[in-house]
Amino acid sequence: MRAVVQRVSEAAVHIGGAEHARIGPGALVLLGVAVGDTHADLEWLCGKIARLRIFPDVAGVMNLDLTQVDGELLLVSQFTLHASTVKGNRPSYLRAARPVDAIPLYRRAEQLLAELVGRPVRTGEFGADMQVSLVNDGPVTIIIDSELRE
Numbered sequence: 001m002r003a004v005v006q007r008v009s010e011a012a013v014h015i016g017g018a019e020h021a022r023i024g025p026g027a028l029v030l031l032g033v034a035v036g037d038t039h040a041d042l043e044w045l046c047g048k049i050a051r052l053r054i055f056p057d058v059a060g061v062m063n064l065d066l067t068q069v070d071g072e073l074l075l076v077s078q079f080t081l082h083a084s085t086v087k088g089n090r091p092s093y094l095r096a097a098r099p100v101d102a103i104p105l106y107r108r109a110e111q112l113l114a115e116l117v118g119r120p121v122r123t124g125e126f127g128a129d130m131q132v133s134l135v136n137d138g139p140v141t142i143i144i145d146s147e148l149r150e
Contacts, residue, residue, distance in 0.1 A: 001037045001045050001105070002081040004030040007054050007140035011074045013124045014131040021122035026071030027054070028134050031109055032081025033102035034095050034147075041146035042105050043112065050116035054140050062140070066117045073117055076124035076132055077106050099127060 005027055012022040029049055055064040055071065066073060079102070083091035096102070103126050114121045124130045 001034060001041045001146040002032040003045055003049060003144045004078075004081065005049055005052060005054070005142045005144065006030075006134060007137045008074075009135045009137045011132070011134035013074065013076060013122075014133070015125055015128050020125060020130070021074060023072035023074045023122050025069070025137070026073050027052075027066060028074045028076065028132070029113075030076050030078040030081060030132075031106060032078050033097040033105050034082050035097050035101075037097060037101075037105060037146065039105070039108070042109055044149055045144060045146050046109055046112040046116060048144050050113060052142060052144075054142060070119075071117075072119070072122065073113060074122045074124075075106075075110055075113065076130065077102070077126045102126070 008028050009025050010023065011028040013020045051065050053065050054062050055069040057063040079093060079096035080091070082095040083093055084095060085091050106126055110121050110123055124132070
């Protein structure tokens with residue numbers, strides 16, 4: 001399971017030309033579920049996201065997490081995070097989990113992150129053609145991969 005976490009001053013998801021979700025200051029999380037990912041991977045990853053200290057304290061040091069800055073969170077599914085570009089120029093998505101496996105984990109991520117950060121999580125729509133806009137604050141972009149945990 002992979003997540004790209006971006007500290008944002010604002011972010012939004014549009015589907016079919018209409019705004020679906022919007023947040024102010026906080027984090028945009030792009031989440032990719034891989035074949036074989038488990039609830040243990042999800043719990044570890046969500047814990048990391050919720051505790052990630054990427055927001056500045058009074059001294060300007062990235063020392064605070066989402067809850068400490070009352071930040072919002074926008075969660076967007078993105079199977080392309082598991083693209084393989086080893087062969088040729090057309091990415092392969094064989095490592096990305098099929099919707100029947102990925103959707104329950106994505107929905108659980110939404111619930112778990114809401115519990116961990118103490119506020120509702122805004123989301124995209126799984127499988128939809130979405131236009132995601134953001135203002136990356138910093139810029140700060142962190143990649144977290146459950147396969148790399150110890």
